[in-house]
Each structure stands twice: as C-alpha cells, then as structure tokens.
Amino acid sequence: MxxxxxxxxxxxxxxxxxxxxxxxxxxxxxxxxxxxxxxxxxxxxxQSVRLTNLPKGVKSTDWDLILVNKWHKKDSEINFDKATVSGVTVDQRIKQAVLDFQSGARAAGYQTNLISGYRSIQYQKEVFAGVKKNNLAEGMNDAAAEKATAAVVQYPGSSEHQTGLAIDMAGSDAFERYPSLEANMDQFDSQKWLIDHAADYGFVLRYPKEKEQMKQTGIDYESWHFRYVGVANAKYMKAHNLTLEAYVKGLQEAGR
Ligand SMILES: [Zn+2]
The missing domain is CATH 1.20.5 (Single alpha-helices involved in coiled-coils or other helix-helix interfaces)
Structure with a gap:
C-alpha cells in the first residue's frame, strides 16, 4: 500500500x-x-398556574388565605379572637359567614350540623395520641401504630382546624347516615347544596376529589370540610377550580 x-x-x-x-x-x-x-x-x-383577572387588592399574605398543610406546619398556637356558633368555636371574623351559610341552607330546605371548627394544636396532639394508643393496644408496633394514626388524623401542627377558619359541616340527614364523616355524604342533596353554594358565603370545599388536587392538598377528598377564604377568593377559586395551595402559589407568582 x-x-x-x-x-x-x-x-x-x-x-x-x-x-x-x-x-x-x-x-x-x-x-x-x-x-x-x-x-x-x-x-x-x-400546581403552577398563571392567574389572570385576580380579585382586586387580594394578597397571598391576607389573614383569610393562611395556608396550613403538611408542608406548611404551624407549630405554635395561632392567636385570634374566638366566637361560638352552634356550640363550635371559630375565628370571630367568620362567625357571621357561618351563620349565613347555615341559614342559606335552611332556606333551601336543608338542616345542617356544624360538627367541628377550631381545634388547638394541644387538642390535636391529644387526638393523635389517643388514636395511636388504641392502635398500640391492638398489637401494632410503634411504627405501624404511628403510620395507621397519621392515615386518619392530621399531625399536630398541620391541621387546618387550628386556624379557626375551617369547619366540618354536613346536611343533618347526611350526618345521621355517616356520623363518622365519609366522602359518600355528597350523595345527599343537602351536602350537594352545601358544596355548590359554599362560595356564596366565602367558603371553599377545601379537599376536592380530583387526583391532581389531592396531590396538591396532601389530603383525600372530604365532602364536609369547608374553609373560609372570603367571598371574592372563594368565587375565583371555584370558577378556576383551584385548591388553596394552587391559588396562594398563583398569587405569589403574580407578585401579590
Ligand atoms: Zn375538617
């Protein structure tokens, strides 16, 4: 070559x-x-969404948009003036809204039961400890008992009930059928009415049933847990199908 x-x-x-x-x-x-x-x-x-035509003057730091979930824990008690409605404690600023929500339902033909409102972190600790103790008594080891408890009870600090802005409310007939609160309560017309009209009174159904939204809230569908956010926010969130997590994030991204 x-x-x-x-x-x-x-x-x-x-x-x-x-x-x-x-x-x-x-x-x-x-x-x-x-x-x-x-x-x-x-x-x-x-959960990233670009929000447009936001309600005027609304900020992510507003008192009625406080976010408490397993990623945003509040480890010390939140201070606010308390009031009692139907034997349940709530933030005084939402008392009238709760009364109006109940009387709106009544006018539509539905009696309601207000089951739960404000719960302190201390109370949540006691509930958690009580359920865990029962699990241990049933023969679970500590890790299993803790896991089984966390599946049904919010960890102290991560329950929205400690804000005083959350209520568990049900149509009386739905509550009679499901006294331990179950998603199926929404098969009752009374519960459907509450879910459909919550926004008119400043509330949103806080834990919706769509998979994507459950990922955002970290909580399974609850057809009875309503959260006060104010009428303008509630109507906006309903119209755009937003969880509180997505809404607050959207406000922050919009510089609010
Ligand atoms: Zn609740």
Whole structure:
C-alpha cells in the first residue's frame, strides 16, 4: 500500500468516526431534551398556574388565605379572637359567614350540623395520641401504630382546624347516615347544596376529589370540610377550580 493510499483510508476512517459520534451525540442530546420537556410538563401540572383577572387588592399574605398543610406546619398556637356558633368555636371574623351559610341552607330546605371548627394544636396532639394508643393496644408496633394514626388524623401542627377558619359541616340527614364523616355524604342533596353554594358565603370545599388536587392538598377528598377564604377568593377559586395551595402559589407568582 502506498503511503498516499494509506493516508486517504486513515482520513476517511477519521471522518467516518466523527460522523458516527456526532450522530450518537445528536441522538443522546435529543433524548435528554425530550426527557427535560417531559419533566417540565409534569411539573407544570404540579400546581403552577398563571392567574389572570385576580380579585382586586387580594394578597397571598391576607389573614383569610393562611395556608396550613403538611408542608406548611404551624407549630405554635395561632392567636385570634374566638366566637361560638352552634356550640363550635371559630375565628370571630367568620362567625357571621357561618351563620349565613347555615341559614342559606335552611332556606333551601336543608338542616345542617356544624360538627367541628377550631381545634388547638394541644387538642390535636391529644387526638393523635389517643388514636395511636388504641392502635398500640391492638398489637401494632410503634411504627405501624404511628403510620395507621397519621392515615386518619392530621399531625399536630398541620391541621387546618387550628386556624379557626375551617369547619366540618354536613346536611343533618347526611350526618345521621355517616356520623363518622365519609366522602359518600355528597350523595345527599343537602351536602350537594352545601358544596355548590359554599362560595356564596366565602367558603371553599377545601379537599376536592380530583387526583391532581389531592396531590396538591396532601389530603383525600372530604365532602364536609369547608374553609373560609372570603367571598371574592372563594368565587375565583371555584370558577378556576383551584385548591388553596394552587391559588396562594398563583398569587405569589403574580407578585401579590
Ligand atoms: Zn375538617
């Protein structure tokens, strides 16, 4: 083989190698690009929303938009003036709204039971400890008892009931059928009415049933737990199908 021919073959091998590796690089580049766009798609569905036409003057730091969940715990008691409605304690600022919500239901033909309102962190600790104790008594080990308890009781500090802005309310017939509160209560017309009209009184159904929304709230569907957020916020959240988590995040992203 002549030296010239040898060089020519060597050169074409080098070119071929370059072409092949460029192709491989292009393929890998492309697949990471695909993965990346898939990733950003799934984080988009996470809860990021661009909110427009927000209610005037509303800020994410407003008292009635306080967010308490398992990712936003409040480890010390929240201070506010308390009031009693139908034997249940709530933040004094929402007393009238609760009364109006109940009398609205009554006017539509539905009696309601107000089951629960404000609960202190201390009380939540006692509830948690009590349920865990029962689980232990049933023969579970500590870890299993803790897990089984956390599945049905909010950890102290992460329950929205400590804000005084949350109520558990049910149509009396629904409550009679499901005294321990179950999602199925929504099969009663009374509960449907409460869910459909909550926003008119400044409340939202706080833990909706769509999978994506359960991921945002960290809590399974509760057809009886309503949260006061004010009429303008409640109507906006209802119209746009937003959880409180998504709404507060959207407000923050809008610089509110
Ligand atoms: Zn509740």
């Amino acid at each position: 002549s030296k010239k021919k040898f060089l020519a073959i060597l050169l074409s091998l080098v070119v071929l190698a370059a072409v092949v590796s460029a192709g491989v690089y292009w393929q890998t580049g492309r697949s990471t690009e695909q993965e990346r766009s898939q990733k950003s798609d799934s984080s988009k569905s996470d």
